[in-house]
Amino acid sequence: MANDDISLTVEPGEIHALLGENGAGKSTLMNVLYGLLQPDEGEILVDDKPVQIRGPRDAIAAGIGMVHQHFMLVPVFTVAENVMLGAEQTTGGPIGFLDRRRARKLVREVSDRYRLAVDPDRTVEDLPVGVQQRVEIVKALTREVDLLILDEPTAVLTPQETEDLLEIMRTLKAAGKSIVFITHKLKEVKAIADRITVIRRGRTVGTAPPDTSEEELASLMVGRSVLLRVDKGASEAGAAVLDVAGFAVNDDRGHRAVDGVDLTVRAGEVLGIAGVQGNGQTELIEAIMGLRPVVAGTATLDGRPMHGLSTREILRAGVGYVPEDRSVDGLVKDFTVAENLVLDIYNTEPYGTRWVVRPEAIAESARARIEQFDVRTDASGQATVGTLSGGNQQKVIVAREFSRPLKLFIAAQPTRGVDVGSIEFIHRQIVHERGEGTAVLLVSSELDEVLALADRVAVMYRGRVIAVVSPDTPREEIGLLMAGVTTDDPATARTGSEDD
Amino acid sequence: MTASTVEAAQSVVEPVRYWTRQRKVGVGLAAVGVVAALLFGSLATSRKAEFTLAETISGSAVGIDGTVGAVVFGVLAALAGAAMLVTARRWFGWLLGLGIVSALISFLCWQLSQAPDNLNTIPLGSVARSSVTLALPLILGALAGVLCERSAVINVAIEGQFLMGAFAAAMFTTLAGSVWVGILAAGAGGLIIALLLAVLAIRFLVDQVVLGVVLNVFALGLTGFLYEQLMAKDQSKYNQPTFVPEWDIPGLSKIPLIGPALFKGNIFLYGAIVLVILIHVGLFYTRWGLRTRAVGEHPAAADTLGVKVLALRYRNVLVGGLVAGFGGAYFTLLSTTNFNKNMTSGLGFVALAALIFGRWSPIGSMLAALFFGFCSALAFSLGSINSPIPSQFLNMLPYIATIIAVAGLVGRVRAPAADGTPYIKG
Numbered sequence A: 001m002a003n004d005d006i007s008l009t010v011e012p013g014e015i016h017a018l019l020g021e022n023g024a025g026k027s028t029l030m031n032v033l034y035g036l037l038q039p040d041e042g043e044i045l046v047d048d049k050p051v052q053i054r055g056p057r058d059a060i061a062a063g064i065g066m067v068h069q070h071f072m073l074v075p076v077f078t079v080a081e082n083v084m085l086g087a088e089q090t091t092g093g094p095i096g097f098l099d100r101r102r103a104r105k106l107v108r109e110v111s112d113r114y115r116l117a118v119d120p121d122r123t124v125e126d127l128p129v130g131v132q133q134r135v136e137i138v139k140a141l142t143r144e145v146d147l148l149i150l151d152e153p154t155a156v157l158t159p160q161e162t163e164d165l166l167e168i169m170r171t172l173k174a175a176g177k178s179i180v181f182i183t184h185k186l187k188e189v190k191a192i193a194d195r196i197t198v199i200r201r202g203r204t205v206g207t208a209p210p211d212t213s214e215e216e217l218a219s220l221m222v223g224r225s226v227l228l229r230v231d232k233g234a235s236e237a238g239a240a241v242l243d244v245a246g247f248a249v250n251d252d253r254g255h256r257a258v259d260g261v262d263l264t265v266r267a268g269e270v271l272g273i274a275g276v277q278g279n280g281q282t283e284l285i286e287a288i289m290g291l292r293p294v295v296a297g298t299a300t301l302d303g304r305p306m307h308g309l310s311t312r313e314i315l316r317a318g319v320g321y322v323p324e325d326r327s328v329d330g331l332v333k334d335f336t337v338a339e340n341l342v343l344d345i346y347n348t349e350p351y352g353t354r355w356v357v358r359p360e361a362i363a364e365s366a367r368a369r370i371e372q373f374d375v376r377t378d379a380s381g382q383a384t385v386g387t388l389s390g391g392n393q394q395k396v397i398v399a400r401e402f403s404r405p406l407k408l409f410i411a412a413q414p415t416r417g418v419d420v421g422s423i424e425f426i427h428r429q430i431v432h433e434r435g436e437g438t439a440v441l442l443v444s445s446e447l448d449e450v451l452a453l454a455d456r457v458a459v460m461y462r463g464r465v466i467a468v469v470s471p472d473t474p475r476e477e478i479g480l481l482m483a484g485v486t487t488d489d490p491a492t493a494r495t496g497s498e499d500d
Numbered sequence B: 001m002t003a004s005t006v007e008a009a010q011s012v013v014e015p016v017r018y019w020t021r022q023r024k025v026g027v028g029l030a031a032v033g034v035v036a037a038l039l040f041g042s043l044a045t046s047r048k049a050e051f052t053l054a055e056t057i058s059g060s061a062v063g064i065d066g067t068v069g070a071v072v073f074g075v076l077a078a079l080a081g082a083a084m085l086v087t088a089r090r091w092f093g094w095l096l097g098l099g100i101v102s103a104l105i106s107f108l109c110w111q112l113s114q115a116p117d118n119l120n121t122i123p124l125g126s127v128a129r130s131s132v133t134l135a136l137p138l139i140l141g142a143l144a145g146v147l148c149e150r151s152a153v154i155n156v157a158i159e160g161q162f163l164m165g166a167f168a169a170a171m172f173t174t175l176a177g178s179v180w181v182g183i184l185a186a187g188a189g190g191l192i193i194a195l196l197l198a199v200l201a202i203r204f205l206v207d208q209v210v211l212g213v214v215l216n217v218f219a220l221g222l223t224g225f226l227y228e229q230l231m232a233k234d235q236s237k238y239n240q241p242t243f244v245p246e247w248d249i250p251g252l253s254k255i256p257l258i259g260p261a262l263f264k265g266n267i268f269l270y271g272a273i274v275l276v277i278l279i280h281v282g283l284f285y286t287r288w289g290l291r292t293r294a295v296g297e298h299p300a301a302a303d304t305l306g307v308k309v310l311a312l313r314y315r316n317v318l319v320g321g322l323v324a325g326f327g328g329a330y331f332t333l334l335s336t337t338n339f340n341k342n343m344t345s346g347l348g349f350v351a352l353a354a355l356i357f358g359r360w361s362p363i364g365s366m367l368a369a370l371f372f373g374f375c376s377a378l379a380f381s382l383g384s385i386n387s388p389i390p391s392q393f394l395n396m397l398p399y400i401a402t403i404i405a406v407a408g409l410v411g412r413v414r415a416p417a418a419d420g421t422p423y424i425k426g
Helices: A026-033 A056-061 A079-084 A100-113 A129-142 A159-174 A186-192 A214-222 A281-288 A311-316 A326-330 A337-341 A359-372 A390-401 A420-435 A447-453 A475-482 A490-497 B003-010 B021-043 B066-087 B092-114 B124-150 B158-176 B179-203 B208-231 B258-263 B267-285 B287-297 B299-304 B309-335 B347-357 B362-384 B391-406
Strands: A015-020 A044-046 A049-051 A064-067 A147-151 A178-183 A195-200 A203-208 A240-250 A256-266 A270-274 A294-301 A319-322 A408-412 A439-443 A456-461 A464-469 B048-052 B062-065 B121-123
Touching: A015 A026, A015 A186, A015 A214, A026 A064, A026 A147, A026 A178, A056 A064, A064 A129, A079 A100, A079 A129, A100 A129, A129 A147, A129 A159, A159 A178, A159 A186, A159 A475, A178 A186, A186 A214, A195 A214, A203 A214, A214 A420, A240 A281, A240 A439, A256 A270, A256 A281, A256 A294, A256 A439, A256 A464, A270 A420, A270 A447, A270 A475, A281 A294, A281 A408, A281 A439, A311 A319, A319 A390, A326 A390, A337 A359, A337 A390, A359 A390, A390 A420, A408 A420, A420 A439, A420 A447, A439 A447, A447 A475, A456 A475, A464 A475, B021 B066, B021 B092, B048 B066, B048 B092, B048 B124, B062 B066, B066 B092, B092 B121, B121 B124, B124 B158, B124 B258, B124 B267, B124 B287, B124 B309, B124 B347, B124 B362, B158 B179, B158 B208, B158 B309, B158 B347, B179 B208, B179 B309, B267 B287, B267 B309, B267 B362, B287 B299, B287 B309, B299 B309, B347 B362, B347 B391, B362 B391
Parallel strands: A015 A178, A015 A195, A064 A147, A147 A178, A270 A439, A270 A456, A319 A408, A408 A439, B048 B121
Antiparallel strands: A044 A049, A195 A203, A240 A256, A240 A294, A456 A464, B048 B062
């Protein structure tokens, strides 16, 4: 059961934050409101009148609009086509010829009224993520909704884009719209919400005013007190372990994704790579791991060139790797936990040889590691890994990678879609590994995570490392770097950005 | 707002590469032209190669010395290719067309100069007419594919729909003594396969490619069985359909070359033209089309806006079945005189190739089908001038072209994003 006896009231012109961990049931609740799921019990009242919402059409008719976490936009359509879909402007008649002119005009009107700066004629796939999100908002507003549900809207945005979004939300509020703002980011909640409802394991655990402290909100969310800051000592950086020079890598479409990157990661330090997703981080890591051809440049591990090594050889050389997408690249979902724990070493003693595997040895080591890494599954590790929650799946990967002696640990988005408790645990493991003298390369699109763990922060933008800064650098400055604005002259950069 | 800064920073202009697709194609075309001039020029004899726009080889014709023709037109093709290097994007289509036609004429000059006396003439009118006629089932089959696949249901069962249509048309035309009854029955025949496809793919989520193959085998078996049980026993009662009538358009049908090809047609030709236009306009200018394309690209997006994804898919697959069944009637009411087991002989798959080559668009599919038809017609003509080249080589051409197209050498071929993926709510 994803939702169990939840009550939620949203007042007109209110920004109501719905706070909860991943998997707490926030999205389920909203999908019920939007008619994508049917409640087993309970009712929905709009303007104090009960309504039946059997599908999105009913929800829209009741004045409810939703911006989904994964955008519901047809990439090859123009903005206007996306906006008109489902409620098409036509020239009338039974055939229903599209009236694109009227649709464009409507998009322009709504865009101007709420200062969304959306061009109806652009093709959606060519637009930056932040603009795509505004298209989603336009889509809802043209349907004249009174309540707008924003599902994790800031997950894909740069800090600046997030600021813009918060501003748009204030504009909408001023125009009398109500907003349900779903998130697990405490800072944003405190910045914008009028009221906060916290959900845990499918139940409402409380409603709080926005001046509640972050620690208090976090413990409401998780159900116990959590350490928001990672406790780590000063780094004792040693010799360079990974040295990347002049790296150039192409993406799947053959475009240059990494364009001349130089990086050094030293023993006993965490180098964090900050940047909005899609600026070459994925390709960089995959190229280092031998999963993607290197167009130019060199990488050395402990001074030895990595060029031409297979991924297995790289792993055996003492590199641990947490891939970005655990369900695709990190785990074999239909295999058991125990099997997944030895994916890298199943053919070495004691787990097996070239010809056979030894299930008893595998099961025995699984038991030890399940306990050590606090994986919540049956103790013998015989459950299929796909049945575990995201956080526990991620712990399986981390457990597997940390079971070998490591020189270098590469983690891409190690806590994406993972609950706060598991985040805390994984962060502690990473810091512990750093203390053992392992070099750590961390990629995360969550700036908070990079700032919490890294000893040095490299900011990637459009395939280049445009700056390496200390994690004590002000967030705003790093945010600007992530948007490609270099701080040579921060004053002009900021004024320039306020001109719009 | 800072968003504009972000956008401005992100819209950095990509460096302009010299080797654009157009220039690469130009180099390829120039190479083909040079090869044509050298190879065909040296192989051709100095006898005359003659071309006529008429449908028969008697009467006046334009003649050219075989060697001269092969060399001149080969060089012309090479020049067209070279011109592409200079003009880059502009006139790309025209130059490409000019180059391909020139290379083709160069080839024909060689072939005709080798032909026996009295046979050294190509009746272009007849080639055009048979190109169009041979393309008809492919156009209709590909349109059925467009309807299904634009809403994301893969239709590999066009072959089966053809067979059912062909069978039903033969049987009911003979029984009722009217081709119109036969054509209606053909539509129903295609519809039966479409109904199975729709229910199994949309409701029961069966893998659509496997399903299509199975439905083809089913159609083959069913029509084969009924043929043995009914038709083979009493041909005159069940299997002697009449041809569809020919409808000349007065005046227009007298135009050389395109007159016989386009205006001396029948229900299949005019039907195909009307359907291409209808489906093109429908797909890109109406509410139905917008929704169909949305469902084919991103069904969840359509669903969250209240579009009924599954209903739309059912409707499109069923209409597609009608169209393919109608296309099947071509085989028994126009191209031959009666039904035979497996008489469609894989043309349903060729229609599928035309759909892909035509990039899932009605007009593109039609052009691809015409190209395939042209290759077959040309192979046929070369056979009649005793060409030493085995006709199989020319018949291979469409499929080589399709493979090249699908491999992405001729622009990017992009299927509807959700093609083949069943939609499950939630």
